[in-house]
Amino acid sequence: MDKSKSDKYTLSAVHLFFLLYVSLVGAGLMDFQRHVAALSEQDTWIAVLAASLFIVLLIWMMYGILKRQEASGAHLVAVNKRYFGSVVGAALNLCFILYFLWGAFLTLRFYLHVIEVWIFPEMNQWPLVLCIFVLLYYTVSGGIQTVAGICFWGTLSIFLFVLPQTVLVFPFLHPQNLMPAIDHSAAAIFGSTRLMAQQFLGCVALMAVYPFIKDGARSAKWAYLAAGAAAFIYIVMLLISIMFFSPQQLKETVWPTLSIVSIIHVPLMQRLEYVVLNLWLLKMVSNISLGLWAACHSLKQQLRVRPRIALAGALALFLLLFFLDNDPGDTRKLIDMYAKTGELLVFSYIPLVFVISRFSAKSG
Amino acid sequence: MSRAWKKVRRGAAPALLTLALCGCGSSQIVDRISLVQTAGYDRQEGKIVTSMLIGEYTEQDKTKVKLLETDSYNSFDMVPLLNRQTNKPIEYGQMKLMLFGKAYAEHGISHVLKMLSRDVKVQNRCLLAVADTSARETMAATADSDDTLFLTNMIEQNSRTAELPGKNLQEVMYGYYGEGRDFYLPYITMNSHRRPQAGGIALFKEDRLVAVAKGAEMLYLKLLSEKTRAGMLLVPLEAKGGSDQYLLLRILNSRPSWTLRTGGPAPSFKIALHMTVGIKSISDSIKIEDVSQAAQMERTIERFIENGLSEFIAKCQKLRIDPAGFGDYARTHRRHWDSEAFYAAYPTMKTEVRVRAKLMQSGTID
Incomplete structure (x- = not known):
């Protein structure tokens, strides 16, 4: 399908940075500290570092797998078909398609819960949902280039508008909270690492976007840079949270990132978290559209369904799910399930395929 | 892709942007x-x-x-x-x-x-x-x-x-x-x-x-818990002729540094306070004319603040409250800190307070 790779459908390697960064940093940036730091408290930065290294390893493995494919088969769907046969491979592909959709839906649901609590408690959500759907349809139907464009803004929105704000909370920090270092058992730190790694489950999107990157094999440095940027933003947010809250307080705060932003106070703008939450919409739209695009594109490769129809179907499915899942508690359970499934589907699958691809490359 | 569809796509972006205007609907004057x-x-x-x-x-x-x-x-x-x-x-x-x-x-x-x-x-x-x-x-x-x-x-x-x-x-x-x-x-x-x-x-x-x-306890709590550049303190001086003599101090700069000597079961702290003070006003009969008199005055101020801080800490221990955050300091400087054991021993906690005050010349007349 990619033999006629024209400029219109490909991306330069730089775009991989934005795409992969968006796939790694999701809605969890608002509340990951609370869950991840519950076990290992001030030592959690080790866990974030370890989880990031694990993701770097996974990216290296994915490149290993993709480089061993022919140019036309260097993507998720073809890889599954090649190594698992057409039946099992097709089943696996369907699992991944559902998984992409599931992740996109959870991001949307999570974000809307935040909006509901934080900005518009009394508002009917349907108009907002429909607006976001139109935006999503517009982005995803524009193809990978539009998705990459929104990912560019999604990346910038956090780096330009959220990260610099953190300087303003410095007067409220308690640096001594980072001490004593390494006061937790290896088991506690491993537990945190596992929870942290679950934040990075979106990385498998690399397998879907890879064929669209010019000089695919040489784009690896951008992928590693994206992993580095993701690790950086998570570590900064984590350290600030640990210094800002007392340990028990962090465990009881639902969205630590937003609570931190809410202490900032600039002239004319007393409630900065409202601005940040609105800018966060860009980030959320980029996350959701990347997931939707990956699902629709894979469906096209697997079942020859036209992406536009698949996209409309996916949005209709979202509407239905929206109707069913109205409770933040349910969403939390779905997120936990998503993470558990991801450990099998992503964290076990990639090393497995990596080993298989190595073996069959030798024999073939 | 047909031309008509492209036109729709081109129009869609501004149309979507206008949707953002709806956000301005809920205003409260x-x-x-x-x-x-x-x-x-x-x-x-x-x-x-x-x-x-x-x-x-x-x-x-x-x-x-x-x-x-x-x-x-x-x-x-x-x-x-x-x-x-x-x-x-x-x-x-x-x-x-x-x-x-x-x-x-x-x-x-x-x-x-x-x-x-x-x-x-x-x-x-x-x-x-x-x-x-x-x-x-x-x-x-x-x-x-x-x-x-x-x-x-x-x-x-x-x-x-x-x-x-x-x-x-x-x-x-x-x-x-x-x-x-x-x-x-x-x-x-x-x-x-x-x-x-x-x-x-x-x-x-x-x-x-x-x-x-x-009164002065407010300042003591501030001196104990943070770096500060503000605050006044009235120091009574030994009266020679029986009349009350006072010195009004201005804190120009003060920095506490804590050391935890023993974590538990009987915690013990050393608190060193380095401060620069200026004399805001002083009773007429007291003169500070040479270095030794200034040094003596510094000692007097140091003793006074040391006593005040120690008494304030003792008061807190008696009430079993920890406003200055001794517990937090122990938590962050000892592994596996146990809050219950620490606060059980809190009333008997030992503290040693050392103040180093440096007198700055202030005022334009002697």
Whole structure:
């Protein structure tokens, strides 16, 4: 399908940075500290570092797998078909398609819960949902280039508008909270690492976007840079949270990132978290559209369904799910399930395929 | 892709952007709401009395201050009850100060703290304070200032330039949830002319008011817990002729450094305080003319502050409260800190206070 790779459908390697960064940093940036730091408290930065290294390893493995494919088969769907046969491979592909959709839906649901609590408690959500759907349809139907464009803004929105704000909370920090270092058992730190790694489950999107990157094999440095940027933003947010809250307080705060932003106070703008939450919409739209695009594109490769129809179907499915899942508690359970499934589907699958691809490359 | 479709796509982007304008729909204009900036809780004869200061911005550049109050048997329905009395809906998103009457604070404020921090409308920067008489009376006394933020500004300016600690909701919650410290709040008293003034620091144990630090103790707490560049201290000097002689010190710079000598079971701290002070005014009969006299004066000041700090720490130990955060220091400097064991031993904790004061020349006449 990619033999006629024209400029219109490909991306330069730089775009991989934005795409992969968006796939790694999701809605969890608002509340990951609370869950991840519950076990290992001030030592959690080790866990974030370890989880990031694990993701770097996974990216290296994915490149290993993709480089061993022919140019036309260097993507998720073809890889599954090649190594698992057409039946099992097709089943696996369907699992991944559902998984992409599931992740996109959870991001949307999570974000809307935040909006509901934080900005518009009394508002009917349907108009907002429909607006976001139109935006999503517009982005995803524009193809990978539009998705990459929104990912560019999604990346910038956090780096330009959220990260610099953190300087303003410095007067409220308690640096001594980072001490004593390494006061937790290896088991506690491993537990945190596992929870942290679950934040990075979106990385498998690399397998879907890879064929669209010019000089695919040489784009690896951008992928590693994206992993580095993701690790950086998570570590900064984590350290600030640990210094800002007392340990028990962090465990009881639902969205630590937003609570931190809410202490900032600039002239004319007393409630900065409202601005940040609105800018966060860009980030959320980029996350959701990347997931939707990956699902629709894979469906096209697997079942020859036209992406536009698949996209409309996916949005209709979202509407239905929206109707069913109205409770933040349910969403939390779905997120936990998503993470558990991801450990099998992503964290076990990639090393497995990596080993298989190595073996069959030798024999073939 | 057909040309018509492209046109639709091109038109879609501006159309989507116009949707963003809908966000401007919910506006609340200041003269159409009852804007609450200061509110208070009191306990009177078993009932909870809540009150609010509301500014009326009907005329330009003028604010009329209205005090509303209601009583209830719980701390939760303040806004709905008071809303029945107003002609415009109450909005508390701009609340800057929550006052607690002394009697209310002695019964515990955790309900209100949790309620405030759960409510996203309440800013994390909202200040908290305790009123000596009642919150209602203290607020009523500011009504003629035409400023609903009078108390807020008073606390803020005092915490910037003097000893009073301004504590906002986030800082209080930090102490409330923190295992290694107790929080404290500014304490507002009424003077003989029925004017509110910064009168001390309300010391809390868990969420209950247990003591008030007044006078020099306010400065001692500040010196113990943070670096500071503000504060005054009146030092009595040994009187030779029997008359009282005083020295008014200005703290120019002070930096505490703590050392934990033994973590447990019997904790022991060394606290070294390095400070630069200036003499603001001094009794006439005392002259500081040469280096040795200045050094002697420095020793006197050091001994005085050392004694004051030690007495204040002993008072806190006796009350079993930890406003300065000894527990937090031990937690962050010892592995596997155990809060229960630490606070069981807290009353017998040993502290050694060492002050090094450097006298700066000040004033333009001898």
